[in-house]
Amino acid sequence: MLDKIVSALKARKDLTGWSVRHVNSTGAQVYAVPKQVEARRGVDEEKFRIVVFRRSQTPDGSPAIGSGDVTILPGGDISAALDQAALVAGLVKNPLHTIPAKKSMPDVDLADREVKKDSLATLETVMSELRKNAAAQAGVDLTSAECFADIETTHFVNSNGIDAEQEATDVHVEFVLQSREGDKNTETHRELTRRRVSDLNLTAEVERRARYTRDLLHASPPPTWDGPVVIQNDALAIFLAGDGLTSTTLRTLSSASTKYSKVTPWEVGQSVFRGEVKGDPFTLWGNRRIPFGNVSNRFDAEGLPAQRVEIIRDNKLVTFHGAQRYADYLEQPPTGDFGTVELPAGKRKAESLLTEPYVEICMFSWFNPEPVSGDFSSEIRLGYLVENGKATPFKGGQLVGNMLDALANAYWSQETELIGNYMGPSTARFNQLKVAPT
Amino acid sequence: MSELKLPQAMAELRRGLPNVIAAGQEKAPYFAALLSSKQGVRMFVDNREEGVNEMPPTAGTVLTTFDGDVVLERAVGGFDKQEVEKGARELVSSATFDPNYKPEAKPERRGDFVSSMKIDPHSLSVQEKLDRCRELQKRIKALDERIVNARVGYNEGTEYSVFANSTSDLAQRIQRVHMLMVLFVAGPDGQVRYDWLSKSGTGGMELLEMTDEDIESILKSSLGLLKAERIEPGEYQVISAPGVSGTICHESFGHGVETDMFLKERAMAAHFIDKTVGSDLVNIADNPAFENGFGSYFFDDEGQMASDTKIVKEGIFKRGITDLYSSEALDINRSANGRRQDYSRKAYARMSNTYFEAGETPVEDMLAQVDNGIYLDRWSSGMEDPQGWGIQVTCHFGREIKNGKITDRVFAPIGISGYVPKVLGSITAVGNEMYLEPGTCGKGNKELLPVASGGPHLLMRAPLG
Secondary structure: OHHHHHHHHHHOOOOOEEEEEEEEEEEEEEEEEOOEEEEEEEEEEEEEEEEEEEEEEOOOOOEEEEEEEEEEOOOOOHHHHHHHHHHHHHHOOEOOOOOOOOOOOOOOOOOOHHHHHOHHHHHHHHHHHHHHHHHOOOOOEEEEEEEEEEEEEEEEEEOOOOEEEEEEEEEEEEEEEEEEEOOEEEEEEEEEEEOOHHHOOHHHHHHHHHHHHHHHOOOEOOOOEEEEEEEEHHHHHHHHHOOOOOOOHHHHHOEHHHHHOOOOOOOOOOEOOOOOOOOOOOOEEEEOOOOOOOOOOOEOOOOOEOOEEEEEEOOEEOOOEOOHHHHHHHOOOOOOOOOEEEOOOOOEOHHHHOOOOEEEEEEEOOOOOOOOOOEEEEEEEEEEEEEOOEEEEEOOOEEEEEHHHHHOOEEEEOOEEEEOOEEEEOEEEEEEEEEEOO | OOOOOOOHHHHHHHHHHHHHHHHHHOOOOEEEEEEEEEEEEEEEEOOOOEEEEEEEEEEEEEEEEEOOOOEEEEEEEOOOHHHHHHHHHHHHHOOOOOOOOOOOOOOOEEEEEEOOOOOOHHHOOHHHHHHHHHHHHHHHHOOOOOEEEEEEEEEEEEEEEEEEOOOEEEEEEEEEEEEEEEEEEEOOOOOEEEEEEEEEEEOOHHHHOOOHHHHHHHHHHHHHHOOOEOOOOEEEEEEEOHHHHHHHHHHHHOHHHEHHHHHOOOOHHHHOOOOEOOOOOOOEEEOOOOOOOOOOOOEOOOOOEOOOEEEEEOOEEOOOEOOHHHHHHHOOOOOOOEEOOOOOOOOEEOOOEEEEOOOOEOHHHHHHOOOEEEEEEEEEEEEOOOOOOEEEEEEEEEEEEEOOEEEEEEEOOEEEEEEHHHHHHOOOEEEOOOEEEEEEEEEOOEEEEEEEEEEOOEEEEEEEO
16 A cells, blocks of 8 residues: 555655655554453554645745644545645645755664564563562562563655654553551552663562652651752653653753743753752763664654764853754754763762762652753652661652753763663752742 | 544444454453544634644444453554454464353344434535634623633544444444633733633534623622732632542542552542532432543443442442453443543543532522632543542632622632641531533543533632642
8 A cells, every 4th residue: 555655645746845754553552451451452554654745925925834744544545635635735824944854774772582483482481480570579460560562663665765664662561569567558659661671670660669669658658858869760750851742941942842832941062050060060961872772763753864963062052953844944964862861970080979978869749840940849649868878768848940940950880771761970969949838 | 413424434334343343352361343434624713823733533343352461452543344353353362261260141232322402514615614713802892992812712522333242233423522722811910811711512612602691700800810819728618610520530530440540559538438528418420421522431441331329329439440350350230431532541430420419509598608718610631549549639829808899809829738638527518510621631640531510609618729
């Protein structure tokens, strides 16, 4: 069907450009409640996502271009779908821009052989590992779990000669641990997505969550705190790279589309911070080339090849990241999707960042800073007040601050790790943040 | 009500479903089929560009078996009869079922339903809808020289679904519309702030009219944010606007009473049935039949007809909201809350339109009771904690209340946190008018669905930071 779609697109004289993404996905899902499997599901999906471009004029006679998109399912009416997309493209009037040109695509490993071999059997093994690891932890019970595995192949073709394919897998695991003492009941909930089963690190994940769950039983109310706050591992990944639900401050303010919209005040060559940088200098890459990175790919949705792009160097903006269109508007090279948030290793050993007293935040309810200002007030699910050699767990209260101010006054560890959509220091010490009690 | 016109492939498959179900039920004690098609369009116009995009459509068939113990499902992309029949054969042939399970006998239910609309969005061309966005954008872009961008967005989503089992043959078209204005303003320091205002619902274009008052209000709030301060953390006397009330409701006695969470032993509320969870002014409901609610529908994805569920009555927790599996496992009456993100995902117990019911106090009378407090004006996000009963609701901004009047002093953002029963127990007045606001709800960080949350103004005490 892809060939028929491409032929139909080539035959149209009203289009100035087009692209097609043929996506085939197959997946398995297993859901468990405390004592049994609740549901097993198998899912198949195939679709053709088409974008077309047409030239036109604005009411004042300036040249314009518009795009229209449409998804065709197998057996769908190709001609009607293209007519609809072309109609829409003719209505939309934007300044002229190009579409990605043919370039070599890097090889980036994205698919797990285990998942490809038998996704349902792999999930049953993951579920069993999860149960085994939870059973090995004293004082906690696994009360629910969901495991998904997907295999997705994408064939991308556009009118500029790009013809590329990629295959990727995703494994998603979600589990809940609970702990009880008398009439007190606590829980932790963990969601993690990886390309490979072997990157789930279930033993370490379950061990860490079990410790948190037990500690929550003895959690105090939150302290009033204005000082150093340490964030590590997956909590740091969420702090810097977000959870994928909303755009983060770093991504929003460094976006070419946001710049074109006049929403970000950042300028290339200027500091991204509002005042003096008191901590380690800050450098940031957007990286789509990390093997088995959650947001890595060979090419993105418009066919731009994977790159590792330096966004910020030593506190100064190097480039805006963005699609071909916004890159054209800003007269800079296109970078494509952001990819993994990558920070360089710091200069300090992680243990040197744990000078007491400090507060460590291990779990947020939802760390969701306001994307343009960077201000945040996020409820704390679990933190520790560490002083006099003792770590006292607490729950509740809010971490209050501003993302940019926090980054301008932070120290970073030498030790690094790849966690989902984040690669960089495993420990950060933010020297001045507030915990507001409830 | 308009006549329901299903997509052709869906309508054809619907005619063949009785045979598929009869064949499935020869082996499985319960067999059902859901045909689901979701599609839509979104468009925007701002000072610099415009766009029209399709919402990625989904279309597929879910075949479900249940034997009182395990739900087995096969999800097949599209509505091809042969593929669906093949999926059904594979589903039942690969499984063993508990022969002793007898599903509860249900009355026959048949019917076609369409959202009530005066102006069906499908009756307007893309050009007409885009022009409406352009006109509104023209009205707002030059209101003040500090506006650096003004964006108008329009989304429409159409869901068609057919549910069939041995006693049901139901079909519906749910039409959702949403119009949004966002004003970005810059201060003398170059820093950009923004605010938004939206209109939405299940229905037609008539729900989306933006008045001059609406435009004036968003301009005032956007400019006010340029002078916003961070609030001094602490407990405050608070009046929550309807959207903020709704988000508190959604995160506390919405997520907290989804009965699949009871089954997973994840919900504190399971231990509070018929117990006090808030002040006796508190009444909370979930109602997918709420007229024009953004989360409205006629039947859920497991074939249960929409009806009102009273969750909290006069401060006492009465019951949760259910999907098929948890209601059977917990042996409680169904409510119409079995919903799926799309055909490729499982059904869970999910909210529809969840709200505090209106009380008797005009907002002016509430304000008169506050000497020093905060009017929480615009919610931006929330997160549930059904086990710990913690609240996190983030407000884009709030305004100072001084001596019974709202002042020009603005705080942003503001986080509300605290222990649910304590916050709900502190409610001392409930407003006499209620509104719903649209939202997207996840189960954790996935399974996204359109919902509405709302209520009246509430006067309470809450920790802010």
